[in-house]
Amino acid sequence: EVQLVESGGGLVKPGESLRLSCAASGFIFSNAWMTWVRQAPGKGLEWVGRVKGASGGGTPDHAAPAQGRFTISRDDSTNTLHLQMSSLETEDTGVYYCVREGYNYGHHALEIWGQGATVTVSS
Amino acid sequence: QSALTQPASVSGSPGQSITVSCTGTSSDIGGYNYVSWYQQHPGKVPKLIIYAVSNRPSGVSNRFSGSKAGNTASLTISGLQAEDEADYYCSSYTSNTNLVFGGGTKLTVL
Numbered sequence: 001e002v003q004l005v006e007s008g009g010g011l012v013k014p015g016e017s018l019r020l021s022c023a024a025s026g027f028i029f030s031n032a033w034m035t036w037v038r039q040a041p042g043k044g045l046e047w048v049g050r051v052k053g054a055s056g057g058g059t060p061d062h063a064a065p066a067q068g069r070f071t072i073s074r075d076d077s078t079n080t081l082h083l084q085m086s087s088l089e090t091e092d093t094g095v096y097y098c099v100r101e102g103y104n105y106g107h108h109a110l111e112i113w114g115q116g117a118t119v120t121v122s123s
Numbered sequence: 124q125s126a127l128t129q130p131a132s133v134s135g136s137p138g139q140s141i142t143v144s145c146t147g148t149s150s151d152i153g154g155y156n157y158v159s160w161y162q163q164h165p166g167k168v169p170k171l172i173i174y175a176v177s178n179r180p181s182g183v184s185n186r187f188s189g190s191k192a193g194n195t196a197s198l199t200i201s202g203l204q205a206e207d208e209a210d211y212y213c214s215s216y217t218s219n220t221n222l223v224f225g226g227g228t229k230l231t232v233l
Binding site: 035037044045046047050061063097104105106107108109110111113114115116 | 126157159161163168169170171174175178180210212214216220221222223224225226227
């Protein structure tokens, strides 16, 4: 069974850092493009960024709001995706989803979603 | 990258058909056939229902269909059912290798 399980969410103060992780199982992780999507309370979906699979060189792409503050990385030896977030702002509050992108259903389709990790940034 | 434009809400009666539009630019929807649609019920995880403009993943009802004309993509739900009441989001690949989402459309089944 394909599974994505996020961890590391919590309550932090503005300016602090937080690292989310996503444990993947049930598929060949190294081949998969992996993406982070977030959703602020009561708001829509927002693409945070991705890290390509082996065929794409394993390189990351980050959305503009995440540039310079967020870093997406992967550890293919442990089948884990990471999102390192620094200088967090209240606007970063929301649910962060780990998502498998374009594995079975073509490029850039967000096929499998984790249950999400809740991040709350508040003083 | 600005979000794609979707209507905030649409509604329909059981058995009817509804269409949700998603408007972008030539740098996203108009330039690539990588439009996807997602369904999200309240408190639930989003689910892929359409990929590559008009393709359905395995297990998704054929009442859901997608299309694209120019810079606008559309999701049509036919034979509307109560269980279709949810939020719907479009997304597209963009010229700067990113993904961009629409703001979401709340579907109400009357």
